[in-house]
Amino acid sequence: MAVRSHIAGIDSPGALQQALRAAQYLAEPQLAIAAYLALALGKPILLEGQPGVGKTEGARALGAVLGRRVIRLQCYEGIDAAAALYEWNYPRQLLAIRQAESAAFNVYGPDFLLMRPLLQALRDPTNTLLLIDEIDRADHEFEAFLLEFLSDFSISIPEIGTERAVEPPIVVLTSNRTRELHEALRRRCVYHWIDYPQPDIEAQIVMVRASSVAEATASAVVRAVGQLRAEPLVKPPGVAETVEWAEAATLLHHQGATWPNAFLQAIGVALKDHDDLQYIQPRLAALVPGDAL
């Protein structure tokens, strides 16, 4: 396994953390360590965590830091190799056959190849970052198929031959942990569990992401969200919801709503489940005290 201690000018976890901060992604030191190790060891990084903690955003920020185009493969139940690797453009092939009439031509030429995310990343590993998003949604068979891809970084196309990456592409996998991934897949990756950020970090994230939000508003929203996450909710608010709630409340405040009514009126941005809203409604005012602002 080739070890690269310098990748795009990044030579330590601290440097990566700084670079991610410059890309407006506030990573905790543990995440920076895991991401640095993945880059240095040439392994994929597997980010697991609750929905909305910033896994996909982390991958995008990593792509921005490294100056690479992010190619995203969104997983879903039933995803297969054709959706992930390549497909032949059959309608175009049919048209070409009719147009060519009796003239000979290569029906499996590059013009007819539809490259899907894995093949795109394989052909251009130095300029791309492959994001395999929500792998836990995919079937076990697709997970097994990925094992092969992540081991060899090669693909066999019967009509063309074997395509192999000139260097291991940077791969980020994310999972919401709705199911356990197979040990064999985890073993091939550098792993990091992203938790909800600490309140001070989350307040900073709100400030970075929503420049119109005042510091006191950000702190109050983060406190309220922290309390909401401690409740047995079907869908606890993620970091994105925190940012949006702060932005929405600030917008309503600018239009004349008073604190804390602005927060209460914008609660639909943070809680997006009817049962959750009904459950929390009686105590909502206590979560966002007006004197906190």
Added chain:
Amino acid sequence: MTAPKEIGPLLAFATALRRAAFPVAPDQTIGFLQAVELLGPRGIEDIRQAGLALFAIPPQRVAEYDAVFRAVFFGQTIAAPAGTTEDDTDVMEVTGAEDQAEIADDTRESGPEASRSDAEGTRLIGVSEDAALARFSAEARTRLPRRKVIRREKARSGDRLDLRRSMRSAARFDGDVTSLTYRRRKSRQRRIVFLIDVSGSMQDHSAPALRMAHKLVQSVDHAEAFSIGTRLTRLTPALKLKAEGAALARASTAITDFDRGTRLGDALWAYLGVPRYASLARGAWVVVFSDGLERDRPERLEAATDRLARMAWRVTWLTPLGAPGRFNPETEGLKAIAPHLDALEGAPDLAALTAHLLTYRPGPTVPTGPSQF
């Protein structure tokens, strides 16, 4: 690369993790050594972080990981981990290669079937049970849940056009499309993992459940059976014997915790702690037949059920305490695990048990994140 003398504790750490039932592969150990070197290491925390990342430690096992870490690097005593390994002996497996004579000679009366002859067993079981089992055997293969696999097959109708085949057909007629063929996803019978509670409180129900487990293993290709009580015993190899009497006798011989106490949490953790057993539950339909009367803390049972629910396709808990249909739990253990189950129903007799398996129609998957419920 670090000198061999210096990597000694790091290798010892990887070995200790393996002993604590963490699945640590050799290439992960190599990656761990490289990661430690890359990080400096500037301090002991770097080594800990490198291990967390490279050994892919899931959040629910970080406390166990830290205990092993402190034991190796600070010499602290290691507490018993939540998951147990095969070496911890709470796991038993019936080997299918045992001699028939050996079974005949074994006179331990550890289970209700052990001391009974095949004829006696048949006499004690009612006709309605036989009828239910016969129906189950006949219908299991066609009515138990199937899963779609990623491969597709040629079909007269389907959800997707077989463009390759259609295109090749068209090429034979100068590009004229004369017929269309379709493809649809193949299906395969979904694996079923049947866990039978054999504790004292299930005395009247465990023997019929074992009969059903035998029919299940005999009828379908992918079925596994385990007994749980104060320990975990794999019964599948015994139940592969075609003759019911011999199969049940062998299974009963293996179950040494018949009619004893109930430590369901420990038994489920033992199941999850053995990677090859746990992998059987991955994507499978896990059916637990138990009254859920847990003597241990319900939190332990809940954590194990939560983990099982994450791995399995669906987890169904059938209890003989309730009438057929939805069951409202009263015990602490069942109340704790109810949110993690896909179905919690009563199955007071064999007919209800078999009927549930044959008629189960799953609802949508409910994500069970740590912060939910």
